[in-house]
Structures are given as structure tokens and as C-alpha cells.
Amino acid sequence: MLMSAAAAWTTSARAQKPSMPVIGYLCPESPELFGSRLRAFHQGLREAGFVEGRNVAIEYEWAHGQYARLPALAAELVARNVDVVVAPGGAPVALAVKGTGTTSTIIFEMGGDPVQLGVVDSLPRPGANITGVSSLSVDVSPKRLELMHELLPAATTLAVAVNPTSPTANSQVQKLHSAAETLGVQLRVLNASKEEEFESVFSTVAGEAANGIVFTSDPYFAFRSRRLADLAIKYGLPAITQTRDFPIAGGLMSYGGDFVQSHRRAGIYAGRVLKGEKPADLPVQLVTKVELVINLKTAKLLGREFSASVISGADEVIE
Structure with missing residues (x-):
């Protein structure tokens, strides 16, 4: 209208x-x-x-x-x-x-x-x-991995969702692998370039060792925050994206420009x-x-707990 x-x-x-x-x-x-x-x-x-x-x-x-x-x-x-x-x-x-x-x-x-x-x-x-x-937003993809690792310190594998058609996909994945090596975790890289592929990403992660999903910076992901949030709740998986639209829609957290x-x-x-x-x-x-935005209601629903330092350092806390 x-x-x-x-x-x-x-x-x-x-x-x-x-x-x-x-x-x-x-x-x-x-x-x-x-x-x-x-x-x-x-x-x-x-x-x-x-x-x-x-x-x-x-x-x-x-x-x-x-x-x-x-x-x-x-x-x-x-x-x-x-x-x-x-x-x-x-x-x-x-x-x-x-x-x-x-x-x-x-x-x-x-x-x-x-x-x-x-x-x-x-x-x-x-x-x-x-x-x-x-x-x-693109440069801070490794920081999203760090935030997920801090939330899930016992995790040995974390999933990364990538849009392979993005011009920045390869550079982001390279930086994420470097960050994962520093953190001592393995990455499970999954591709999704269409909305109908989103559920496969979540169902795959739910059925494997990885127990958290980090989304790379990509406008296609950013503008489908509600769908991603709904799937994260459906499969009971912690996830982080680049845009505040995600935690506002019910996702766990976001970190980006x-x-x-x-x-x-x-x-x-x-x-x-x-x-x-x-x-x-x-x-x-x-x-x-x-900006870092976290959703405490979603964290409770997922049975996860943010550290005091993350909560105090967040730009917005959704309760």
C-alpha cells in the first residue's frame, strides 16, 4: 500500500x-x-x-x-x-x-x-x-562464531550456514575456518541459497553432532529472519545471524552492522x-x-543461558 x-x-x-x-x-x-x-x-x-x-x-x-x-x-x-x-x-x-x-x-x-x-x-x-x-556485517562473521562458542563451550562442532551465490561467501568461510581453529572447534558448513532449503539446514544440524548454527552475513538471510527464527524454535537450535530482525522475530541472537x-x-x-x-x-x-541483540525469552525456551558479560555487553536485551 x-x-x-x-x-x-x-x-x-x-x-x-x-x-x-x-x-x-x-x-x-x-x-x-x-x-x-x-x-x-x-x-x-x-x-x-x-x-x-x-x-x-x-x-x-x-x-x-x-x-x-x-x-x-x-x-x-x-x-x-x-x-x-x-x-x-x-x-x-x-x-x-x-x-x-x-x-x-x-x-x-x-x-x-x-x-x-x-x-x-x-x-x-x-x-x-x-x-x-x-x-x-561481513567482517564480523567470526565474532558470531565466538559468541556461539561462548554460549556452547562444550560443543566440538558448530554449523555454519552459507549462501554460495553471495560474492562474499568464500572470504567469510575462510575467516570462519581460521576462527574455528583458534577456538578449537570443527565447522559443519551447509549451503542454502533458496528459502525452501532453509529447513534442510536445520534438520541436518538437529540430526548431527553440531548443536548451534552461525549464519554468514548475507542479505537473503537477513530479509528472511522470521522464517529462520521459526525454524530455530521448531528444531530447538541456538542460532545467530547478522540482523536484529532475527531476535526480534524470536531467534536467539544477532551481531552485525x-x-x-x-x-x-x-x-x-x-x-x-x-x-x-x-x-x-x-x-x-x-x-x-x-550491535549485539539477544533474546532472553528464547534462551530460556532453548534451555540456554547467556553469561553476565554477554548480557551486560548487549546493545539490546529482549525479555
């Missing part, structure tokens, strides 16, 4: 004010799943002096979780000659837009290292027409470019805040 109204208003506003700048917004998910992120983006736009329908129009393309469609959707958006293309929600979106070869400004938002992924040349000087915001701040800053950057600043002069911003 919100997005249909926004789309109608955008069309009307553009008809009345053809000189209004236009943002092309490419999203890997649906309006419903992306709602909190989109609100943060609009907040950043407002802080930069832009309100949709008043002095800026936004044209949306939604992949609805079908990430293979992103290159085609990016090409469609770029063909409309929008003033700025916003690529939020992870590396696959940024890479899809960059792959079009557009000369329009690209503002990305992701959890990985944009230099390592080939999105930008460097953080301080990202490139001629691209810049954006990156959080630390602050997505509200990263999307808000992407909105600010989009506004600054519309005001005339050049993307080459805007260094990639890093959201350095990492």
Missing part, C-alpha cells in the same frame, strides 16, 4: 514538475521486507533537504528476492536516465548496477568490503561516478549528489557501530 501510493504520487509529481530530479532505487527484496531500510533512506534524504514527491521523484525496481533478476532490473532503471541510482541491500545490487556501465552516479549500501569486491577503487577515492556506505545508519547515510549521500557534489569527492563511509 505504501509503495503503490508512493509510485502513484511519484508519477503525478513528475508529470507536474518535469524538472524534478529523479532517483532510481533498485532493491533486491519486496517493499514489505525492505520497509525499515527504506524509511531510514528517506530519513537521510530529508536530512539532505529532499522529500519524495515534493522536490525529488523516486522510481523503484523490486527483485522480490530473485537476485538473478538484478542485472536486468538495473539495466531497465539506468535506461530511464535517472539522475542518481541507489543500490542498497548488499553487494549483488551494487555489482548489478555497476555492470550496466552507467555514467549516472551510483550510491551503494552494503555490508562487505567494496574495494575487495571490485565495486570501488579505494575508500577515500571510490571512482568517477560511484560511492556509498559499508557496514561491518547497524542497518538503519547505513541506509540513512546512503540517503544523505544521494541528497548531496543531487545538490551538486561529485561522487568522486565523497569517500566511502564506514558504519563502524556493530
Whole structure:
């Protein structure tokens, strides 16, 4: 409803004010799943002096979780000659837009290292027409393993769920193996790139020696937090993901970057470019805040107990 109204208003506003700048917004998910992120983006736009329908129009393309469609959707958006293309929600979106070869400004938002992924040349000087915001969600995957190990100190094997289609999958698994060696535990790596594969991950872990699941940073996992939380409860397994959406939905805990701040800053950057600043002069911003959210009610349900230090160090405790 919100997005249909926004789309109608955008069309009307553009008809009345053809000189209004236009943002092309490419999203890997649906309006419903992306709602909190989109609100943060609009907040950043407002802080930069832009309100949709008043002095800026936004044209949306939604992949609805079908990430293979992103290159085609990016090409469609770029063909409309929008003033700025916003690529939020992870590396696959940024890479899809960059792959079009557009000369329009690209503002990305992701959890990985944009230099390592080939999105930008460097953080301080990202490139001629691209810049954006990156959080630390990908880099802190090993910390999720440490948190799970602290919760389950007697465990000799822990499971890791990986989306093999993710551009950051291999680097995350390598870092997790290094962390596991330090901790003295074995890893059981399980792949899932489709929602229908989620239950197999949980049922496999429930039937084997591993008794906790660590999810790598991946937008596909992040936007399906409720399903993952439901499965974790169904199979009685402690699990940790990158996003606070997971413990809020009933999962055990999360550790990752602050997505509200990263999307808000992407909105600010989009506004600054519309005001005339050049993307080459805007260094990639890093959201350095990492948040730990734990659900004590779920811990009790699973028969687990967080240490006092974890509870005191959590950014949010759900009781």
C-alpha cells in the first residue's frame, strides 16, 4: 500500500514538475521486507533537504528476492536516465548496477568490503561516478562464531550456514575456518541459497553432532529472519545471524552492522549528489557501530543461558 501510493504520487509529481530530479532505487527484496531500510533512506534524504514527491521523484525496481533478476532490473532503471541510482541491500545490487556501465552516479549500501569486491577503487577515492556506505556485517562473521562458542563451550562442532551465490561467501568461510581453529572447534558448513532449503539446514544440524548454527552475513538471510527464527524454535537450535530482525522475530541472537545508519547515510549521500557534489569527492563511509541483540525469552525456551558479560555487553536485551 505504501509503495503503490508512493509510485502513484511519484508519477503525478513528475508529470507536474518535469524538472524534478529523479532517483532510481533498485532493491533486491519486496517493499514489505525492505520497509525499515527504506524509511531510514528517506530519513537521510530529508536530512539532505529532499522529500519524495515534493522536490525529488523516486522510481523503484523490486527483485522480490530473485537476485538473478538484478542485472536486468538495473539495466531497465539506468535506461530511464535517472539522475542518481541507489543500490542498497548488499553487494549483488551494487555489482548489478555497476555492470550496466552507467555514467549516472551510483550510491551503494552494503555490508562487505567494496574495494575487495571490485565495486570501488579505494575508500577515500571510490571512482568517477560511484560511492556509498559499508557496514561491518561481513567482517564480523567470526565474532558470531565466538559468541556461539561462548554460549556452547562444550560443543566440538558448530554449523555454519552459507549462501554460495553471495560474492562474499568464500572470504567469510575462510575467516570462519581460521576462527574455528583458534577456538578449537570443527565447522559443519551447509549451503542454502533458496528459502525452501532453509529447513534442510536445520534438520541436518538437529540430526548431527553440531548443536548451534552461525549464519554468514548475507542479505537473503537477513530479509528472511522470521522464517529462520521459526525454524530455530521448531528444531530447538541456538542460532545467530547478522540482523536484529532475527531476535526480534524470536531467534536467539544477532551481531552485525547497524542497518538503519547505513541506509540513512546512503540517503544523505544521494541528497548531496543531487545538490551538486561529485561522487568522486565523497569517500566511502564506514558504519563502524556493530550491535549485539539477544533474546532472553528464547534462551530460556532453548534451555540456554547467556553469561553476565554477554548480557551486560548487549546493545539490546529482549525479555
